[in-house]
Amino acid sequence: MPLFVVTPLAATFLIMIVGRFVKDFNKYYTSLTLLFLVIISFSCLFNIGENVDVYKVGGWQPINKIPIGIYMVMDGFSAIVVCIINLIGFLVAIYSISYIKRYTSENYFYALFCLMIAGMNGVVLSGDLFNIFVFLEISVISAYSLVAFGVEKNELEASFKYQVLGSIASFLILFGIGFIYWKTKTLNIADIREAFKTGYDKSFYLFVQLLILSGFGLKAAIMPFHAWLPDAHSSAPSPISAMLSGVFIKAVGIYVIIRLFFNMFVITESMAILITTLGTLSMVIGVFLAIGQWDIKRLLAYHSISQMGYVMLSIGIGMILISRGVKQEVAALAIAGGIFHLINHAAFKGLLFLNAGAIEYTIGTRNLKEMGGLAKSMPATSATSFVASMSISGIPPFNGFFSKLIIIVAAITAKFYLLAALAVIVSIITLASFLKFQRYAFYDKSDEDKRPEAKEVPYPMIFSMIVLSIVCLLLSLLAVPVVRDAVLTPAINILMDPLKYSSQIIGL
Amino acid sequence: MEGMTIIVKKTTQLIAGMIFMYGIYVIAHGHLTPGGGFAGGVIIAGAFILITLAFGSDFFKLVKEEMGTTMVESIATIIVVLIGSAGFLLGTKIFFNNYLPKGIVGDLVSAGTLPLYNIFVGMEVAASIFIIFLSLIIFKEESLK
Amino acid sequence: MIAYILCFILFLVGLYGAVTQRNLVKIAISLSVMEFSTFLFFALLGYIDGGVAPIVNPAEPARIYVDPLPQALVLTAIVIGLATTALLMAVIIRLYRKYGTFDIREMKNLRG
Numbered sequence: 001m002p003l004f005v006v007t008p009l010a011a012t013f014l015i016m017i018v019g020r021f022v023k024d025f026n027k028y029y030t031s032l033t034l035l036f037l038v039i040i041s042f043s044c045l046f047n048i049g050e051n052v053d054v055y056k057v058g059g060w061q062p063i064n065k066i067p068i069g070i071y072m073v074m075d076g077f078s079a080i081v082v083c084i085i086n087l088i089g090f091l092v093a094i095y096s097i098s099y100i101k102r103y104t105s106e107n108y109f110y111a112l113f114c115l116m117i118a119g120m121n122g123v124v125l126s127g128d129l130f131n132i133f134v135f136l137e138i139s140v141i142s143a144y145s146l147v148a149f150g151v152e153k154n155e156l157e158a159s160f161k162y163q164v165l166g167s168i169a170s171f172l173i174l175f176g177i178g179f180i181y182w183k184t185k186t187l188n189i190a191d192i193r194e195a196f197k198t199g200y201d202k203s204f205y206l207f208v209q210l211l212i213l214s215g216f217g218l219k220a221a222i223m224p225f226h227a228w229l230p231d232a233h234s235s236a237p238s239p240i241s242a243m244l245s246g247v248f249i250k251a252v253g254i255y256v257i258i259r260l261f262f263n264m265f266v267i268t269e270s271m272a273i274l275i276t277t278l279g280t281l282s283m284v285i286g287v288f289l290a291i292g293q294w295d296i297k298r299l300l301a302y303h304s305i306s307q308m309g310y311v312m313l314s315i316g317i318g319m320i321l322i323s324r325g326v327k328q329e330v331a332a333l334a335i336a337g338g339i340f341h342l343i344n345h346a347a348f349k350g351l352l353f354l355n356a357g358a359i360e361y362t363i364g365t366r367n368l369k370e371m372g373g374l375a376k377s378m379p380a381t382s383a384t385s386f387v388a389s390m391s392i393s394g395i396p397p398f399n400g401f402f403s404k405l406i407i408i409v410a411a412i413t414a415k416f417y418l419l420a421a422l423a424v425i426v427s428i429i430t431l432a433s434f435l436k437f438q439r440y441a442f443y444d445k446s447d448e449d450k451r452p453e454a455k456e457v458p459y460p461m462i463f464s465m466i467v468l469s470i471v472c473l474l475l476s477l478l479a480v481p482v483v484r485d486a487v488l489t490p491a492i493n494i495l496m497d498p499l500k501y502s503s504q505i506i507g508l
Numbered sequence: 509m510e511g512m513t514i515i516v517k518k519t520t521q522l523i524a525g526m527i528f529m530y531g532i533y534v535i536a537h538g539h540l541t542p543g544g545g546f547a548g549g550v551i552i553a554g555a556f557i558l559i560t561l562a563f564g565s566d567f568f569k570l571v572k573e574e575m576g577t578t579m580v581e582s583i584a585t586i587i588v589v590l591i592g593s594a595g596f597l598l599g600t601k602i603f604f605n606n607y608l609p610k611g612i613v614g615d616l617v618s619a620g621t622l623p624l625y626n627i628f629v630g631m632e633v634a635a636s637i638f639i640i641f642l643s644l645i646i647f648k649e650e651s652l653k
Numbered sequence: 654m655i656a657y658i659l660c661f662i663l664f665l666v667g668l669y670g671a672v673t674q675r676n677l678v679k680i681a682i683s684l685s686v687m688e689f690s691t692f693l694f695f696a697l698l699g700y701i702d703g704g705v706a707p708i709v710n711p712a713e714p715a716r717i718y719v720d721p722l723p724q725a726l727v728l729t730a731i732v733i734g735l736a737t738t739a740l741l742m743a744v745i746i747r748l749y750r751k752y753g754t755f756d757i758r759e760m761k762n763l764r765g
Binding site: 133163170 | 664668671677680684687688691694695698722723726729730733736737740741744745747748751752760
Binding site: 002006009010013014016017020058 | 578579582583585586589592593595596
């Protein structure tokens with residue numbers, strides 16, 4: 001399990017050394033490393049089942065059942081997220097082989113990219129609160145520098161904004177960790193859960209929860225904290241945008257929020273309602289901000305906020321039901337919808353950003369008004385982006401439909417009719433905005449003479465896009481009960497039953 | 509960038525070596541006293557920065573120095589990773605396992621792999637802080653041109 | 654207790670600076686103030702009255718030691734903070750070269 005962190009970390013520094021002397025070492029080595037990680041992550045996903053794997057770094061065994069040393073934990077949920085990270089990372093690495101040629105210093109790009117993957121894997125696999133913070137900072141610092149990779153005005157400004165907000169978030173998280181350590185004298189997530197169960201000061205508990213929620217909420221760009229996201233995601237090089245939007249905000253934001261609020265804190269109703277409200281707000285406001293955009297990558301970035309709102313919303317509904325202690329099966333359904341949508345969003349938003357990158361690569365602009373009629377000259381890009389657009393707006397045979405359906409059904413059965421109606425409306429507006437994207441980018445033929453010169457992008461880029469669109473179609477299979485039981489159910493069980501998580505880790 | 513006056517240069521000549529030795533002392537006793545790789549590395553980097561500031565250096569030399577320091581940093585880090593991974597291959601098959609003999613508490617050569625980590629972390633930190641300093645200076649020199 | 658509250662006030666001072674200042678370097682300094690208030694908080698967490706540095710001396714084993722874990726955490730966090738600050742300063746220098754000013758009001762390419 002620590003291979004997930006060690007391999008990309010070693011790759012980072014090997015690229016810095018060997019890449020300087022051997023040409024093309026960097027790109028092939030990155031792809032190979034990530035291919036290896038994809039293979040072991042999928043084997044983990046299929047083997048993990050209902051188990052919880054615990055790895056004690058350094059071999060420090062617990063004394064008197066008090067965990068000392070750092071634990072790495074893999075269960076159903078983290079296995080899913082690790083699979084997403086490495087799969088998207090692998091495809092993005094292949095895509096970058098052609099795309100990144102336009103920048104100088106490719107070595108630094110691949111080194112930072114590997115470092116980011118190492119950090120994200122570490123965040124997801126860590127079972128220790130402070131370790132989460134350390135890996136979070138590793139991945140976030142490499143993300144800061146990757147956003148500024150173009151060193152032009154926009155990139156630097158976006159990176160500065162991101163760094164200031166990100167640093168404030170980090171300090172809030174660090175303060176929260178300090179308070180938790182003060183009260184519980186431990187940093188192991190499972191152990192903290194045990195300490196919280198025996199009793200806690202209510203106002204202190206609320207304060208810590210708010211610190212943690214606002215810290216990780218800033219990293220995940222949920223509504224009141226979203227200001228950095230459109231700038232950062234639209235200014236980064238396109239493969240990195242796909243990484244940031246498709247994986248990064250999930251791995252370091254949503255994943256940690258879900259993990260901590262389900263498996264560490266005891267769920268309280270006020271917090272659950274707050275999370276649902278934030279989710280709904282970001283879902284609605286994100287999509288309204290997206291409509292008016294003419295820059296493709298900004299449009300996609302605002303849609304990221306909106307789609308993350310869906311995930312937060314369904315997770316929040318699940319939390320409300322759990323805290324009230326009613327309708328546990330509906331809560332399970334809502335959480336399933338949330339996790340399913342999280343997986344789907346990684347696939348289609350990654351694909352959309354790769355498409356945007358392909359368009360930018362060919363015609364050199366991101367403004368929708370300057371495009372048109374690209375469907376004929378770029379058939380692969382056009383087809384894959386059609387798949388992705390239909391997925392994100394929830395049209396039946398594609399994956400987005402099923403996850404949104406599950407979320408809406410869960411909201412209706414839990415008697416949150418307003419939220420269900422809002423989810424449907426937002427989905428329709430998403431469809432409208434993606435129809436606009438499709439029409440202006442690929443089908444508009446009004447001004448034939450002004451149409452830009454375009455030809456299809458190189459093969460590695462086409463390969464990644466086609467694989468991701470196939471993944472988009474295959475993910476619909478997760479709605480089939482047999483597949484769902486194998487993949488999603490272990491993740492839901494581990495979230496629904498925190499006792500199972502903590503008991504398997506510290507062995508009570 | 510230019511150097512400073514003769515007084516500064518002479519004082520630097522006298523104390524830079526001592527600062528460097530003190531950094532090595534802090535690193536070597538990292539497992540016995542407060543301090544260790546990071547603190548010692550910062551002190552060593554301080555010695556280098558002092559010399560660069562006092563004596564000055566021209567632009568091309570700075571760039572060359574930065575490349576060399578980057579190599580030192582990467583190599584030191586990869587050795588740290590290798591020592592960590594060696595625990596996976598030897599002993600109990602666990603990363604960061606302390607597989608060397610522990611020795612007596614209080615000896616300079618004791619505590620298994622800890623002094624090794626300290627030495628290479630110290631190298632890494634010294635190199636990376638010096639890189640930060642050099643790259644900021646290189647930015648400044650570039651913008652002056 | 655008063656020390657903890659002062660820590661939090663220092664944190665808020667840093668936050669105030671980061672929000673109201675218009676100069677890029679001053680924003681970076683405010684962030685550092687926030688950062689160090691957090692480190693101070695951690696250092697206080699491990700403090701025990703009359704405790705000594707946690708270095709085990711076999712000659713006299715029974716003594717009160719301060720909690721070593723927060724110290725380790727602070728050291729890690731300082732390293733991270735160093736990296737963040739260095740990167741922030743590098744970006745600020747680049748921004749200065751592009752815009753010729755440190756004023757944040759002049760930089761508004763990204764709107765909407």
